[in-house]
Amino acid sequence: MKTISTALQAHLDGELTTLAELVKITRADETIIAFTTHDADLIADGVTYKADGSYSGGALKQDTNLKANDFNVLGILGSEQITRDDLEAGLYDLARIDVFLCNWSDLSQGLLRIRRGWIGEVTFSDGQYIASLRGFQDMLSRRVGETYTPECRYDLGEARCGVDLSSLAVTGTVSGTIDGRSFVDNTRSEDSGFFNDAKLTWTSGDNTGVSVEINNWDLSSFVFTLWLPVNKTIAAGDAYTVTPGCDKRFTTCRTRFNNAANYGGFPHLPGLSKILLYPDSK
Incomplete structure (x- = not known):
């Protein structure tokens, strides 16, 4: 249920309105980025909404059939507030978005929240980013609870897993690069696959502070292959910290972790073919 002040409602009911749209993005680290469609900066509830021309809102469509009607936030990548590097580094993953309507000529009338949600897919095109807003109806399509599977349902290092990743982390340095997804460290001696699905964090170089996931580690060629390319160049001498990977299998x-007692899967769970067996005449 939306709430609106009496003064703002009266303004909306009038023949002439002075309305502006406000968008507030709150990242997971509590950093707030705010834009407005007005031609001057607006300050509301202690937040400064920038009118730098870098933002425009998409058409807002809502209905009652629970379809995922997204609200797209479009912006220019040249904006001082949001950069492509930040977006690709994941700083805006699952950031909360609040969309408001206000009377820019009298902000004391308050704000009308017209949409709230979280950033979903982000795409890039012609120097712009397009971030889709996922609303509450999107939560209804998410899996709630846990399922019985042979693979472990815990994330490596979480409390229920019990593995202390800090004690298993190792450091290394890039010996050479292949492309944005692959690099060489010829000092490593771990078996192939040891770092598959592991987390690697860059501690020096242009990607300092960025964490990435490893797709494959091959000892024979000393090559790390990442799942996704990093935004900035990987160079020889770049340092990193990496933890072992886990394929969520009991073995x-x-x-690898001597942690069978805390395994979160059911390795002896019968498969579907066993469940569907039935007695025959033999």
């Missing part, structure tokens, strides 16, 4: 949990 890996027992042999």
